[in-house]
Structure formats: C-alpha cells, structure tokens
Amino acid sequence: MTHRSLFTAPIALATALVILPAPVSAQQRKPANAPMTPASGSDPQFKVRLDFNRWHDVAELKSDFEKLEKAFPKFLELSSLGKSHGGRDIILMTINNPDTGPEMSKPAMYIEANVHGNEIQGAEVSLYTVWYLMEHYGRIDQITKLVNERVFYIVPSVNPDGRDHFLKGTGAGSRTGHVPVDDDNDGLFDEDGDDDLNGNGVIEQIRKYVPGEGTHRKNAQDPRIMEPVPPGQVGDYILLGSEGIDNDGDGRVNEDPVGGYDGNRNWASNWQPEYIQGGAMDYPFQLPEAKAVNDFLMSKPNIAGVQSYHNSGGMLLRGPGAEWQGEYPRADVVVYDELGRQGERMLPYYRYLVIWSGLYTVHGGFIDWTNDGLGMLSFSNELWNGGQYFNSPALQEQQRDPNSPITGQRGQYYFDDYLEFGDQYIEWKEFDHPQFGTVEMGGWKKTQGRVPPRFMNEELCHRNMAFTLFQADEMPQMKSGETKVEAIGGGVFRVRVDFTNPRLTPTILAKAAENHVVRPDLLTVEGKGIEVLSAGWVQSKHRPGATDLIDQKQLDRILLRTGHPGRTTRTIEYIVRGTGEMTVTYDSLKGGTAVAKVGVK
Numbered sequence: 001m002t003h004r005s006l007f008t009a010p011i012a013l014a015t016a017l018v019i020l021p022a023p024v025s026a027q028q029r030k031p032a033n034a035p036m037t038p039a040s041g042s043d044p045q046f047k048v049r050l051d052f053n054r055w056h057d058v059a060e061l062k063s064d065f066e067k068l069e070k071a072f073p074k075f076l077e078l079s080s081l082g083k084s085h086g087g088r089d090i091i092l093m094t095i096n097n098p099d100t101g102p103e104m105s106k107p108a109m110y111i112e113a114n115v116h117g118n119e120i121q122g123a124e125v126s127l128y129t130v131w132y133l134m135e136h137y138g139r140i141d142q143i144t145k146l147v148n149e150r151v152f153y154i155v156p157s158v159n160p161d162g163r164d165h166f167l168k169g170t171g172a173g174s175r176t177g178h179v180p181v182d183d184d185n186d187g188l189f190d191e192d193g194d195d196d197l198n199g200n201g202v203i204e205q206i207r208k209y210v211p212g213e214g215t216h217r218k219n220a221q222d223p224r225i226m227e228p229v230p231p232g233q234v235g236d237y238i239l240l241g242s243e244g245i246d247n248d249g250d251g252r253v254n255e256d257p258v259g260g261y262d263g264n265r266n267w268a269s270n271w272q273p274e275y276i277q278g279g280a281m282d283y284p285f286q287l288p289e290a291k292a293v294n295d296f297l298m299s300k301p302n303i304a305g306v307q308s309y310h311n312s313g314g315m316l317l318r319g320p321g322a323e324w325q326g327e328y329p330r331a332d333v334v335v336y337d338e339l340g341r342q343g344e345r346m347l348p349y350y351r352y353l354v355i356w357s358g359l360y361t362v363h364g365g366f367i368d369w370t371n372d373g374l375g376m377l378s379f380s381n382e383l384w385n386g387g388q389y390f391n392s393p394a395l396q397e398q399q400r401d402p403n404s405p406i407t408g409q410r411g412q413y414y415f416d417d418y419l420e421f422g423d424q425y426i427e428w429k430e431f432d433h434p435q436f437g438t439v440e441m442g443g444w445k446k447t448q449g450r451v452p453p454r455f456m457n458e459e460l461c462h463r464n465m466a467f468t469l470f471q472a473d474e475m476p477q478m479k480s481g482e483t484k485v486e487a488i489g490g491g492v493f494r495v496r497v498d499f500t501n502p503r504l505t506p507t508i509l510a511k512a513a514e515n516h517v518v519r520p521d522l523l524t525v526e527g528k529g530i531e532v533l534s535a536g537w538v539q540s541k542h543r544p545g546a547t548d549l550i551d552q553k554q555l556d557r558i559l560l561r562t563g564h565p566g567r568t569t570r571t572i573e574y575i576v577r578g579t580g581e582m583t584v585t586y587d588s589l590k591g592g593t594a595v596a597k598v599g600v601k
C-alpha cells in the first residue's frame with residue numbers, strides 16, 4: 001500500500017498562507033493564497049530559519065519553538081507539561097488548526113523524544129517536524145490536509161535535565177534523569193561521578209600500560225583502537241573505565257554518578273521491581289517526568305498514535321517489551337506490520353522489530369504503557385545506524401575485506417579522519433592519575449557514535465518525520481457514507497447508514513478492547529418522533545441476507561466495544577417507527593465523529 005489517503009484526497013482548507021519576509025520585494029510578493037515561487041526561480045524562502053546541523057540545549061530548543069509559535073500563532077501553542085526534577089520545563093508544542101475543529105474532535109499524534117538524556121537527536125527531529133509542517137502548510141497539499149485533519153502533540157525532550165547534562169557538561173552519565181539515587185548503598189546520593197581531570201571538556205577513557213600483564217592490546221592496523229587479546233595470550237594494556245577519581249574515598253572510582261535509573265522503565269504496563277528490572281525505581285510514575293507525561297496523555301483520549309524517539313541502531317520498534325507479555329492480538333499485528341514494513345522502505349538501514357525479540361527485554365517501558373494501558377498505537381524509532389557512514393553497495397563490499405581501511409571499527413576512525421576532519425576523536429595522551437599512577441587518556445567525544453554526524457542530521461530528521469507522519473495519516477478517521485430509507489408499511493421504515501474508516505488503524509486497538517482501556521465507540525440516534533425498534537449490522541449491503549442484530553437494551557445509544565476496523569465500511573440498519581429527520585452519529589474517541597442525517601418518510 002502506498003501513502004494512499006494523503007495522495008488522493010482533496011484539500012479541505014488552504015488558507016493561512018505564509019507571507020514571505022523581506023528578501024522578496026513587494027512586486028514579487030504574491031497574494032497570500034498563491035503558490036510561493038519567487039520570480040527569480042529559486043525555492044521559496046522559509047519564514048523561520050532554524051539549524052538542523054547543530055545540537056540544541058534546552059534553552060535554545062525552547063527559544064526555537066517560541067520563534068515558531070510567534071510565526072504561526074494560529075496553529076501553534078507552546079506550553080509546559082510540568083517541571084523536571086531539576087526544575088526545567090518539559091515543553092509541549094500543540095499543532096491544531098482551529099478552523100477544522102477543536103483539539104478533542106480530531107485524532108491526535110503524540111511525538112516525544114530524549115527520555116534518555118544522551119539520546120539527543122530526537123529533539124531536533126521534533127523541532128524539524130513542527131517547522132516542516134508549518135512551513136509547508138499551504139505549499140504541499142498532503143501536508144495541508146494532514147494538519148487540517150489531525151492534531152499533533154510534540155514533546156522534544158522528556159528529560160531536559162539529562163539533555164543539558166549531556167550538552168553543557170561532559171556528556172558522561174546522561175541517560176538517566178536527575179532524581180538522586182544511592183547506587184552503591186552507602187547512604188550518600190550521587191557522591192561519585194565522572195571527573196574531567198585534564199579539563200578538556202571531554203570524559204575520556206583510561207588505559208594503563210602494563211607490559212605482559214594486560215587484557216588488551218593496540219590494533220595492529222590502527223593503534224588508536226584497543227582490542228581484547230585472544231584467549232591464552234597476554235596483552236600490554238588494561239582498561240580502567242572512564243575519566244574520574246574516587247571522590248568520596250571509598251576505594252571505588254565513579255561508582256555513584258548523578259541519577260542512576262532508566263526513565264523508560266517507570267511505566268505501568270509490566271512494570272517490575274528493581275531486582276528484576278534495573279532502573280525501574282520504586283513504583284510506576286514515581287519520576288516527575290513520567291508522571292507529567294502520563295497525566296497529559298490521560299487527559300487526551302483523542303491520541304491514537306505515539307512515537308517516542310530514541311537512539312541508536314536504526315530500528316522501528318514496537319511492543320511488547322517482554323516475551324511473557326505474549327504477542328499482540330492478530331488484528332493489531334497486521335496494522336503494525338504494514339506500518340513497519342512501509343517504514344523500512346522510508347528509512348534505509350532501519351529494521352522493523354519487536355522490542356523483546358529484536359533488541360532486548362524491557363519491563364515497564366513507555367510504549368508498552370501507551371499501547372496496552374492507553375490504547376495508542378505506538379512506535380519507538382532508534383535513530384541512526386552506523387551502516388549509514390558507508391552506504392553504497394561498493395563500500396559495503398569493501399568493508400568485508402579485512403585489510404580495508406573501512407572494515408570493522410576502523411571504519412569509524414576513517415570516517416572521522418576524512419569526513420569530520422578528526423574533530424570527534426581525542427588522541428591518547430599520558431596523564432598522571434592520583435589513584436592509578438601513570439595512565440593514558442583518550443577516545444571518542446560524546447557526539448560520536450549514537451548521534452549522526454551533524455551534516456547527515458537533516459536527512460535523519462526528514463525521513464523519521466515522514467514515517468511518523470505516515471503513521472499519523474493512517475490513524476483512524478470515521479466518515480459517514482451512503483444512506484437509504486425504505487418503507488416497510490404501517491409507519492415502519494428500514495434505515496441504512498454506511499460508516500467508513502478509510503485509514504489503516506482501527507478506532508479501538510484489539511489490545512485496548514481486551515484491556516478495556518478505551519471508552520467504547522457510541523452509535524447514537526436522535527430525531528423527534530423517531531423510535532428505534534431494532535438495530536443490526538448488515539452482513540453485505542450488496543447481497544440480501546440476515547442482519548446481525550445488536551442485543552443491547554438502549555438502541556438509540558449503542559456501545560461498540562471493539563470499535564470500527566481499519567479500511568472498512570460497515571452498514572448499520574435500523575428499523576424505526578415514525579417520520580422526520582433522523583441523525584445517526586458515530587462517535588469515537590480516537591477516530592473522530594461522523595454524522596449522517598436521514599429524512600425518514
């Protein structure tokens with residue numbers, strides 16, 4: 001299936017067009033709703049200029065989102081979900097076109113990133129997404145339609161403390177948030193983290209030269225690489241961990257750094273205590289950031305889709321996080337599979353995988369909670385795959401040759417030497433360590449490995465955004481269709497109404513129906529003088545036959561606990577007494593509302 005619904009449907013609204021800033025002269029400026037091609041033939045200019053080849057700290061992110069809000073005030077609203085432990089705002093950008101209805105009337109896509117503080121580039125993807133949607137509204141029909149039909153909630157950094165620790169500090173130990181944890185059970189909290197001993201702003205690795213007594217040796221082809229010696233041999237080096245000293249004098253180095261837990265294990269589906277799941281904390285939603293996000297999600301039952309950006313590896317992950325949770329119901333797997341397979345084509349080097357079988361077991365993970373506990377179809381992209389350093393078939397072939405300068409680990413050094421001009425690597429240098437004596441320190445900078453090279457980040461932003469927008473477009477969307485009235489006699493009529501969900505995702509996931517976590521859809525009838533005698537689903541409107549009677553007491557307000565499937569039209573048949581205007585409404589929380597008006601006579 002291609003991006004069907006986006007490609008084929010007409011534009012609902014194409015107003016609110018961007019006015020060009022100064023560089024285009026008044027004569028060149030076109031009316032607000034005309035295509036924006038300057039006479040010069042160059043691409044139209046953007047209203048807000050942002051950098052996507054540079055990493056933003058929390059304050060810069062906020063300031064860029066404020067610029068966007070100011071430039072596109074009709075659509076954007078910047079707010080805060082609450083404060084992190086360190087008192088930083090967890091910022092939220094809401095995108096909604098008020099002309100096409102209030103937020104809660106439209107299916108919403110929730111996009112978040114950076115719950116692991118060191119996994120920074122998801123925030124840039126989030127920023128890019130808001131920027132792209134706004135700058136291309138009114139320019140690209142599919143984008144205009146998407147913004148008109150959907151609501152977007154975008155949280156660029158769930159862990160702003162970790163992000164700033166990563167970007168402003170040395171970068172070490174930034175995965176966690178900053179709620180203090182006593183990692184070594186000595187009654188002191190966060191008392192011994194990494195230390196930048198040589199003051200160069202980088203936490204390096206430490207190695208010590210111990211001829212004939214070591215576990216490691218220098219790689220013969222590139223002495224910058226430390227490799228373990230084969231069994232039965234001895235090496236000349238031992239590795240002594242990351243740069244630091246014993247701050248609290250307990251004889252151990254860097255044993256209790258800031259925080260010390262996993263913000264992606266503090267969620268309520270399959271949550272497990274610390275001795276089963278390290279980093280889980282004491283109970284679900286204990287962390288202020290998890291609680292703030294969950295309070296928000298609980299208040300927005302219109303959210304039908306979730307994306308939580310992490311890094312790295314190049315994966316499109318879905319739940320479940322642990323094998324013992326069991327596979328999702330078949331109907332849900334079909335939907336996930338189609339989105340995932342499409343994603344693999346949109347994101348070269350990314351694979352569509354289930355968390356527990358494709359990555360590792362996660363208990364109490366975020367997207368388990370949003371899928372199982374909140375009924376939102378959820379993906380987590382692991383951004384960036386090292387295969388993208390050398391991405392032609394010829395180079396991949398070359399990498400298989402053990403003597404090639406781009407084979408194995410050597411490839412990273414080669415890439416740094418020739419494409420980043422050596423910027424990401426610190427050469428090994430002798431250092432007099434207060435506890436370890438004479439050692440050498442060196443290694444990669446914090447921005448190498450898990451994040452893309454800066455010059456490749458815009459493509460990462462765009463492709464991942466495109467996949468998430470594809471998911472957003474395939475969220476459910478209820479529409480009414482054909483109606484039919486037939487007099488049976490005696491003032492009784494047969495009324496048929498079609499309801500369609502043309503998108504891939506059902507209004508209620510099968511797992512959500514199983515868990516009773518989404519309010520049932522409601523099929524209601526209103527009309528003065530109309531009395532519903534019976535109601536049932538038509539098996540096939542093209543072939544006469546029995547109707548599946550709905551066995552509920554209140555037939556003018558039918559509860560549909562399993563919702564409406566994706567890419568399906570269903571026909572409801574009412575037998576009614578009386579005449580007049582009859583309004584049939586299909587009301588779903590995650591697929592919007594569809595109304596059909598029928599004149600019964």
Ligand SMILES: [Ca+2]
Nearest residue numbers: 182184188256
């Ligand atoms: Ca401690």
Ligand SMILES: [Ca+2]
Nearest residue numbers: 196198200202
């Ligand atoms: Ca250092």
Ligand SMILES: [Ca+2]
Nearest residue numbers: 192246248252
């Ligand atoms: Ca210590």
Ligand SMILES: [Ca+2]
Nearest residue numbers: 193244245254
């Ligand atoms: Ca230390």
Ligand SMILES: [Zn+2]
Nearest residue numbers: 116119310311
């Ligand atoms: Zn992560």
